[in-house]
Amino acid sequence: MxxxxxxxxxxxxxxxxxxxxxxxxxxxxxxxxxxxxxxxxxxxxxxxxxxxxxxxxxxxxxxxxxxxxxxxxxxxxxxxxxxxxxxxxxxxxxxxxxxxxxxxxxxxxxxxxxxxxxxxxxxxxxxxxxxxxxxxxxxxxxxxxxxxxxxxxxxxxxxxxxxxxxxxxxxxxxxxxxxxxxxxxxxxxxxxxxxxxxxxxxxxxxxxLLRRPYVVEQVQAERGNAWSLILKPQGHPGIRHFQPGQFAWITAWDSPFADSEHPFSFSTAPHPEGKLGFTIKELGDFTARIKEMQPGQTVYVDGPFGSFSCDQHPHAQNLVFIAGGIGITPMMSMLRTLAERGDRLPLLLIYANRDWESVTFREEIEGLRTRLNLTVLHVLERPPENWQGERGYVTAALLQRVLPTDRTPNHTEIFLCGPQPMMDAVEKALVQVGVPMGDFHSERFDLV
Ligand SMILES: Cc1cc2nc3c(=O)[nH]c(=O)nc-3n(C[C@H](O)[C@H](O)[C@H](O)COP(=O)(O)OP(=O)(O)OC[C@H]3O[C@@H](n4cnc5c(N)ncnc54)[C@H](O)[C@@H]3O)c2cc1C
CATH class of the missing domain: 1.20.120 (Four Helix Bundle (Hemerythrin (Met), subunit A))
Known part of the structure; x- marks a missing residue:
């Protein structure tokens, strides 16, 4: 089956x-x-x-x-x-x-x-x-x-x-x-x-969860006011198997009994030692404190969850990732995993951001182009002078121009993650350009 x-x-x-x-x-x-x-x-x-x-x-x-x-x-x-x-x-x-x-x-x-x-x-x-x-x-x-x-x-x-x-x-x-x-x-x-x-x-x-703690191994600043966290399992094997693109609930500065966890997508590939990577943008009380985390600090992780993953669609002939801002994290997990696997599937990343300086993972994505069959299209709202790439927003006209033309169901699987207004607009645009409903998958960061 x-x-x-x-x-x-x-x-x-x-x-x-x-x-x-x-x-x-x-x-x-x-x-x-x-x-x-x-x-x-x-x-x-x-x-x-x-x-x-x-x-x-x-x-x-x-x-x-x-x-x-x-x-x-x-x-x-x-x-x-x-x-x-x-x-x-x-x-x-x-x-x-x-x-x-x-x-x-x-x-x-x-x-x-x-x-x-x-x-x-x-x-x-x-x-x-x-x-x-x-x-x-x-x-x-x-x-x-x-x-x-x-x-x-x-x-x-x-x-x-x-x-x-x-x-x-x-x-x-x-x-x-x-x-x-x-x-x-x-x-x-x-x-x-x-x-x-x-x-x-x-x-x-x-x-x-209390019996399966993680410790912070590294905290690293990223472009776009975001921070990457690497967590290491402490006294247990950790989560070694997850589908790239899935997410987990993180509790920090509190016990798991406090009910104060926050959801974050994995941004790295599964690691043989169970290490986990997340990239978190400063937004409110919890996310603003990520940069204060110290190596050795205890954190609890409940996961993996979700079905937003290329691994759910093993028969796809093309994969398209449409990300807005920090919505790049589950895509990075998929791109990093596919690169580790030596996958040669045609991949297209459409990555929308306000300006060039805040493009999280900009340099690494450039590097991934050499390891994957990957085309990258940056779409900037406020591009720098002499910008040759796409400007404004991800529209139906842009999608019509750049998406693979074959609309056979299950041929091209499209993954979408970004701010809510962008996701609403792009979902409508995808329907407009004739992408079958079952072939695009959305991860919404605002559950409530
Ligand atoms: C499946 C999923 C994956 C996500 N992945 C990432 C990621 O990779 N990187 C990233 O930067 N952000 C991610 N987010 C968003 C992240 O969870 C919120 O930005 C964060 O929880 C905000 O918390 P805050 O206290 O800093 O902000 P606040 O200002 O307190 O909250 C802002 C909004 O975030 C939501 N939120 C806050 N706390 C929670 C919570 N405990 N549980 C659920 N929603 C909450 C609420 O809608 C709230 O109105 C993801 C969200 C989901 C649902």
Whole structure:
């Protein structure tokens, strides 16, 4: 079975499992004994709430970084799905009380959680909903509310955990739809799965990372306000095998339990001694401190992740890399690896930057041309005087001119990584010039 067929089958299997786990609470309602004497709207509203809560519990699995789950799609797609589906999840859960209040307005009194008459099951429901409203508001408007990323991440985890835990407490408290062993087992299963996920993400995984530390071997300044880090495994073999173009999560100045990791693409080829290289551009609090790192400093690395790699497309006849700024890092990993392998495939690198001085890896890329069958096209927004190369942005007209003409699916595989506006524009341009959708692959650096 070839790589693409395996990915399609694996991807479809995960989607089916997702649907099954989301709809299981409803299926059990149908196959099992139905509670008598309830009007349709009340049952319907409960069904929506059940599906919403099951989806909410699955949200934890989507961000728990299971490599097999992410392999068929790539991490950015899984995070994108997590973001989009969370709104649908929230609306399903919200529809549950709204329908109840519309058809039984007397239940509105239960919203007052401070009234001693309000039962605990209702208090659980109201506080669960408040946690979910907070979750949505902080996530959708994080940047507008100027919430710093790491603080947001901790709050996000706490609100989501509270939302699901209180939702489960509400179901148990009501008890009406968990009145048979089958239904009870279903919800015990969900709760166990969810608590297991929390244990894995918060306790077991950080503990395993703690036992596999890396130390900084070298910190080197690069063009474009970036720094290259070489990390060496300490007392373990390290990550010796990864696909060039993949990424890892790095924790520095903190323990893996602190939940303060940041994602970075490998910029080097896999190393026989498990050494890892990353190139990081100064952007915010964490990245601005990379230059302060000292040789010998301990760092934790969780990876590899992602499917943005030429190794995923072994049958390609041509490879095209389109990078903007620091988006060059996964491309460098692929170019360095292909050079080490002595690969002779025709390669085209289209590399967009603001100006000539900030072109990260400029000199090394020049050197790689002699080791690879590589054509390099620099595109500069503000070129120096007498610049003979491309100017402005990567447009459909430029792509039409320079891309290989054969548009047969799987013939030319195109890798795209750069700032978000550039990626949006280039993805549209690629469709415009007739590149088949499955033949270009994007790595987005802004997951959230
Ligand atoms: C798959 C992937 C690969 C990446 N590879 C590289 C690379 O090779 N080189 C490079 O310079 N940058 C890379 N990045 C981007 C890098 O992760 C962010 O620039 C960095 O995390 C910003 O952190 P900060 O605290 O310095 O900036 P901040 O100003 O705090 O954050 C800027 C933005 O970066 C994102 N971000 C911040 N912290 C995190 C985090 N912990 N997890 C996820 N996103 C976060 C948020 O969108 C945030 O708004 C990559 C990102 C992803 C998703």
């Amino acid at each position: 070839n790589v693409s067929t395996r990915r399609i089958l694996q991807g479809s299997a995960w989607i089916l499992l997702y649907l099954l786990l989301t709809l299981a609470p409803l299926l059990v309602l149908f196959v099992d004994q139905r509670p008598a004497g309830r009007e349709f709207w009340r049952d319907f509203s409960v069904a929506l709430g059940f599906c919403g809560l099951a989806m909410m519990a699955l949200q934890f699995a989507l961000t728990a970084r299971f490599k097999t789950l992410k392999a068929p799609y790539g991490s950015d797609i899984v995070y994108y799905f997590h973001k989009r589906i969370s709104i649908a999840t929230f609306l399903l859960i919200l529809a549950h009380p709204i329908l109840l209040f519309v058809f039984s307005p007397d239940l509105l009194r239960l919203l007052n959680i401070f009234d001693p008459q309000t039962p605990w099951r209702a208090r659980f429901a109201v506080t669960s909903l408040l946690a979910l409203i907070g979750l949505v508001v902080f996530s959708v408007w994080r940047k507008k509310l100027k919430i710093e990323y790491t603080r947001w991440r901790v709050t996000h985890g706490l609100l989501a955990t509270a939302g699901v835990a209180l939702g489960l407490a509400h179901i148990v408290g009501v008890g009406y739809y968990v009145n048979t062993p089958l239904k009870r087992w279903l919800w015990i299963g969900y709760a166990t799965f969810w608590v297991g996920l929390l244990l894995w993400v918060r306790i077991i995984k950080p503990f395993l």
